[in-house]
Amino acid sequence: MPEIPLVPVHWHFPAHPASVRRARHAVAESLPHVLRPRLGDDLGLLTSELVTNAIRHGVCREDEDLIELxxxxxxxxxxxxxxxxxxxxxxxxxxxxDSESGRGLLLVDRLATAWTVRPRPTRGTSVIAGLSFRQGA
Incomplete structure (x- = not known):
């Protein structure tokens, strides 16, 4: 019998700067305790960068649009x-x-084992990043 995967954790946050901290906290709390020391900081930083980019560059009106994680x-x-x-x-x-911004995806590129950008089937864009938790990786 195949191993049944865990159900993904899913959130929606308003497209507002205060959501960055809320998203980072939600992701950290969802990570298994045993993996928090190994992945917590990097996953938190990835969350902050990607949510910030989504709010700055991917929404039209913050009172109507949501960021999905x-x-x-x-x-x-x-x-x-x-x-x-x-x-x-x-x-x-x-x-x-001398640039004051534009380094978010450079950080994602350095931290993530792999990452990509995908169009959504209906409307929008997703940035997907992965961090390895295998031993020795």
Whole structure:
């Protein structure tokens, strides 16, 4: 019989800056206690960066739009998908030393074992990032 996977954890947050902290806390609390020392800080940072980007670049009106988060374990990774209703596709940039922003996806690229950007079937964009929790990875 195949192993039955865990049900993904799913949240919706308003597209408001206060949601960044709430999302980070929700993700941290959902991580199994045994994995928190190993993944907690990096997963929290990924959550902060991706939710911040979704709020800044993926919504039209913060009073109407929601940011969606999904967290699930699969194939030795914890996967985080952050989705927004925007149509733009996030792009990895290389800002110069004087730039005050534009480094969020660079951070995601350095932290995540793998990450990608996918259009949503109905409306919007999802950024999906994974962190390995296998021994030795």
């Amino acid at each position: 999904v967290l699930w374990p699969a194939d030795g990774h914890y996967w985080l998908a952050v989705s927004d209703p925007g149509t733009g596709k996030p792009v990895l940039a290389h800002p110069d030393a």
